[in-house]
Amino acid sequence: MATRKDAAMFSSVLLVLVLLCGPWAGCRAHNITAILERYPEYSLYNSYLTRTKVCDEINAHETVTCLVLDNGAMSTLAAKCPLAAIKNALRLLALLDYFDPPKLHALPSGSTLTSTLLQTTGNEAGNLGFVNITNLRGGRVGFASTAPGSKFDSTYTKSVDKIPYNLSVLAVSAPIVFPGLFDTPTAASSNLTALLEKAGCKTFARLLTTSGVLKVFQDAMDKGLTLFAPMTKRSRRPMRRI
Structure with missing residues (x-):
């Protein structure tokens, strides 16, 4: 028969687990590859997240927005780029802020600047790791690098999945690129x-x-x-x- 002491110890252990693994504790709140496994149209993008280990970088951030490419767009990117370049392209598609469709369409006129995983690398490419988000004509939302000569070739397509205020997965039409x-x-x-x-x-x-x-x-x-x-x-x- 459980004693009062045993019950008190069980309650203490349960409290510690809640404190350690609750959403306020900074534990890993999401697994981007597991989420994308439910969407076969992004399987190639998901496989490159694993190959480049960018998935680990994404999962290490409590708040992130992943701009994902469908198999067609990802195939085009992979065909012309070595793995190191693909890794930087995937990092540039990981925004270190939470953006869902309502927030995107509520953005004020002009561009909103946000940082990305590429900005955290600390190398030369990291200096160009910021993205402009802009409301374009016809209600479209575009994404472009802050580097000179960059264009808004990447546009928002649809919301894929989300964990409110932690992870948002948004489909975009093309990768965000800049010269070089x-x-x-x-x-x-x-x-x-x-x-x-x-x-x-x-x-x-x-x-x-x-x-x-x-x-x-x-x-x-x-x-x-x-x-x-x-x-x-x-x-x-x-x-x-x-």
């Missing part, structure tokens, strides 16, 4: 070959470039890469871990 966004992988591949040459692996670096295998390593770099590279003859430097 997709050039990021070029710098990454240059850095890889430069590291190999500095480590005394010039011949191996040249073979990667001429054979086309460099792109395979380039796509893997964003998730972490350990590369065992043979050194050029007469070089006594140790192998480098990249």
